[in-house]
Amino acid sequence: MKIDLTSAIAKFYLGMGSILCVLYLAGAISGFKFPVSSYASAASRSSGGSWGYGK
């Protein structure tokens, strides 16, 4: 599987993807938690979620 990295977009994507992989690896090892938004947390506290339906 040979990848041609001569195009600008391929170079850009190689750099971007590599950074994302390294970031994920570092985050996963350190136990990084994805921040939960206040809206999402408020919705989760309600009985029926964000749609407002519930018991």
Add this chain to the structure above:
Amino acid sequence: MKTRVANCPSCGGPVEFRSRTSLVTVCDFCQTVVARGDKEVEDHGKVADLALTDSPLRRGVTGKFRGKPFELVGRVQYKHPAGGVWDEWYLSFSNGKWGWLAEAQGKFYLTFEKKRASKLDLPAMDTLEPGKRFKLGRVGEITVAEVGVAQTGAAEGEIPWNFRPGAPHPFADLHGNDKQFVTFDYSGETPRLFIGAEVGLEALQLSNVGWDGTGVPGIAGGAAETKVAALSVNCPRCAGPLTLLVPDETERVTCPNCSSLLDCNNGKLEFFQTLKGRALKPVIPLGTKGTLFGEEYTLIGFMERVARYEGTAYPWTEYLLHSPQVGYRWLVRNQKHWSFVEPVSPHEVTLSYGSAMYDGENFAVYDRGDATVRYVLGEFYWKVSAGEKVMTADYIAPPRMISSERSENENSKELNISVGTYLTVDEVEKAFGVEDIARPFGVGVIQPKPGFFGDLAKLWGVFLAALILFYYSCKSLKTAPVDGEFFFWMLVAVSAVPLGSLFYLHSFEVQRWSDSDYSPYATDEE
């Protein structure tokens, strides 16, 4: 060869029948057509001077074809119904056989008469339509390229048929596999059949051939040696100066001073038409030389053609290129996108309503309609005029396009097929040594699709595999609690570029087809 010598019935000079089977010879002194009679030779009238053509051949040249020696003993010049002349040379073989060597636009077609053609039941001329295919005996499937009525013009030397100057010559030209070439000659009561092929001059093993370094045999004393490279003349309308770059082949030329379209007969000019409308300036000047695909061309003509659809005009421009070695080619500029266009045999292309097959590739129909000449500048090898109209159909498989053009007038029906190959502006600039040609903005009809997606997809696979590996590795190692949502958004982030490029490529194709009625992306609402 046993030579029979007689006296010309017109001037009394000696005329020779070097071949025992030639029917006619042209007197070299007074250009009288002298025919063999039962007892004495007959006078068939005089012929005009030969038009100076770009032929590298001349009478008296000898050669071998498939081991059999021959001598080139005569030729007839035919006037094509669309203007221009073509040469037909006669090869007298030592065994008494004749070969017909037609020469047109840098190509040579060698044919031999097939006796007992009546057994093959040749179709009537009025049943033949350009593009029609049928099987012909052992020749196999052939395709009609042209049906027309030419006229015999000048002649020289010995001729194996009963030549008369100015006689109509109804004919059909057909093409088959492997450069096969067939002519039906409807001049007589029963049609005659000639079967052969397009040949290169090297196949004829010609003697006296001196190579001039350009790849074209320059035969000592041949027409090509004596031709005038360019000719300065004056416009018969305004007396302004103009230069003919290909004076021996040009049929129409425009005057750069008064915009008159002029008839050109071997360098002699006559007024034909005043060109109306706005004057256009070619982005590559006429007379510019350039090299494309290893061949040097001179840009000799420029024209604007237009297709009309629902009241809107869609113009494009075409640049006529000439090379003494390969003949004529075109550069086409449409919405600032360029392509290089070459003729191909109609038999090599299978046309249907929705597609065309050529060179093992399927081309999808893009457009059908009429193309009308709106403006011309420079020299042309046919009698072009403003308002000239042909029926066109274009089929695409980027970076190539197949174009079919059907033209018809009272004396001829013709199908011309060509293949266009996309050129970038940089390639055109480099080929012709010009600068600052405007760049296109949108997507060209045969512009190649960007090829980066394959590489992005491979990288995408690598990154996805890496993320999944990291996710499960961290999970199994239990170094810290692994957040699934973080993993999910990382997958999304790493997929953004390849998915975005997919969307871009789809938009690219939609834009390519935006001017077509046959777009596979069209919706019912459009």
